[in-house]
Amino acid sequence: MDLSASTLILFPPLDRENGVLVFDTTLLEKQPNLPTQFMWPHEDLAYAAEHELPDPPVDLKGFFNGDQEATGFAAAQIRTACLSHGFFKVVNHGVDARLVHAAHQHMDAFFKLPLSRKLSIKRNQGSLCGYSGAHADRFSSKLPWKETLSFTYKHANEPGRLDVVNYIKSSLGKEFEGAGYVYQKYCEEMKNLCLAIMELLAIGLGVERSHYRKFFEDGGSVMRGNNYPPCKQAGLTLGTGPHSDPNSLTILHQDEVGGLEIFADNKWQAIRPRPDAFVVNIGDTLMALSNGRYKSCVHRAVVNKERVRRSLVFFVNPKEDKVVRPPEDLMGREEEREYPDFTWLDLQEFTQNHYRADTTTLQSFVHWLYSNTKTQP
Ligand SMILES: C=C1C[C@]23C[C@H]1CC[C@H]2[C@]1(C)CCC[C@@](C)(C(=O)O)[C@H]1[C@@H]3C(=O)O
Numbered sequence: 175m176d177l178s179a180s181t182l183i184l185f186p187p188l189d190r191e192n193g194v195l196v197f198d199t200t201l202l203e204k205q206p207n208l209p210t211q212f213m214w215p216h217e218d219l220a221y222a223a224e225h226e227l228p229d230p231p232v233d234l235k236g237f238f239n240g241d242q243e244a245t246g247f248a249a250a251q252i253r254t255a256c257l258s259h260g261f262f263k264v265v266n267h268g269v270d271a272r273l274v275h276a277a278h279q280h281m282d283a284f285f286k287l288p289l290s291r292k293l294s295i296k297r298n299q300g301s302l303c304g305y306s307g308a309h310a311d312r313f314s315s316k317l318p319w320k321e322t323l324s325f326t327y328k329h330a331n332e333p334g335r336l337d338v339v340n341y342i343k344s345s346l347g348k349e350f351e352g353a354g355y356v357y358q359k360y361c362e363e364m365k366n367l368c369l370a371i372m373e374l375l376a377i378g379l380g381v382e383r384s385h386y387r388k389f390f391e392d393g394g395s396v397m398r399g400n401n402y403p404p405c406k407q408a409g410l411t412l413g414t415g416p417h418s419d420p421n422s423l424t425i426l427h428q429d430e431v432g433g434l435e436i437f438a439d440n441k442w443q444a445i446r447p448r449p450d451a452f453v454v455n456i457g458d459t460l461m462a463l464s465n466g467r468y469k470s471c472v473h474r475a476v477v478n479k480e481r482v483r484r485s486l487v488f489f490v491n492p493k494e495d496k497v498v499r500p501p502e503d504l505m506g507r508e509e510e511r512e513y514p515d516f517t518w519l520d521l522q523e524f525t526q527n528h529y530r531a532d533t534t535t536l537q538s539f540v541h542w543l544y545s546n547t548k549t550q551p
């Protein structure tokens with residue numbers, strides 16, 4: 175085969191000015207071999223899920239209707255899942271299926287835009303907002319086979335304040351205003367769902383019912399659309415590598431293609447897509463807020479050989495400067511603290527500037543905190 179110099183420059187496509195890889199799937203899909211930058215080590219790829227997580231979904235209908243027995247049942251189901259692997263599905267969550275569909279449709283339309291247009295709202299270093307192709311400007315190896323669009327949302331938004339609409343409109347133009355309204359509404363619904371789940375998490379721990387709800391009421395979240403194009407050598411790469419989310423709670427909707435896997439009972443288990451369900455996972459910050467009782471869920475996303483896969487993610491965080499500390503009524507008399515006090519601002523800085531979130535983020539963060547500040551165990 176004649177590998178002329180120009181061919182070599184094209185594969186993988188590189189940004190001429192900065193020399194970083196460009197996630198241009200129309201070009202990447204044409205080449206026979208996966209660029210090494212996208213290859214993940216054997217230990218992250220091996221043991222593909224052979225099982226599906228068997229847990230039945232948590233039905234929220236009774237909780238929303240104020241039925242005490244059903245609330246107790248849902249809280250117990252959530253408690254069991256969180257003590258073991260930190261993951262559960264919810265149904266009858268009250269979010270209109272048409273809204274979820276519309277959010278997926280608008281994300282689709284965005285990812286189908288020409289690359290130059292998507293790059294016009296490129297995510298900058300240290301920020302969680304904007305477009306990112308394979309995170310190629312942040313990392314040079316183990317690149318995730320995905321592109322993302324993310325933006326922030328404040329929970330204590332007064333009615334009528336349209337931060338998401340304004341961000342989308344000002345960065346992408348007036349023709350995206352409709353998309354902005356859909357995302358704004360989606361964020362509002364996700365916030366309400368998240369605060370309801372916070373109550374169930376508190377009931378499950380036997381702490382004051384509104385404790386976590388209040389803690390997150392003035393917090394903020396990041397909404398993200400993930401687009402995982404098909405990959406001929408899907409078995410050599412990952413859409414999102416094994417990690418636990420550094421934030422508190424994550425609410426995700428995956429399309430019908432499937433690819434989300436969680437690590438539970440010492441094996442990878444696939445999460446079967448269910449259009450009427452949201453999947454919820456505990457993140458590192460909530461693990462700290464429960465003094466290690468609720469487990470931060472280790473998960474990953476595999477990619478498909480033939481089909482593009484999409485997911486909508488809502489990452490929930492406390493207010494940036496609030497001290498993350500378990501409630502007093504949770505701590506037994508002799509119980510020791512598993513983690514020191516910290517703020518989401520610190521953990522966010524750690525994962526954006528010093529450490530790439532993986533399966534041991536919280537542990538590494540605590541070491542980093544001790545070595546950087548006066549905080550000592
Ligand atoms: C604070 C955050 C960092 C990430 C986005 C939010 C919550 C989850 C984190 C992430 C998804 C964990 C896996 C690695 C990561 C780099 C990714 O693949 O997107 C992480 C996010 C990020 O830094 O963008």
Ligand SMILES: O=C(O)CCC(=O)C(=O)O
Pocket residue numbers: 400414419426428433434473474475484485487
């Ligand atoms: O897309 C998915 O199913 C998982 C994505 C994920 O884990 C993340 O964005 O943190």
Ligand SMILES: [Fe+2]
Pocket residue numbers: 417418419424473
């Ligand atoms: Fe995640």
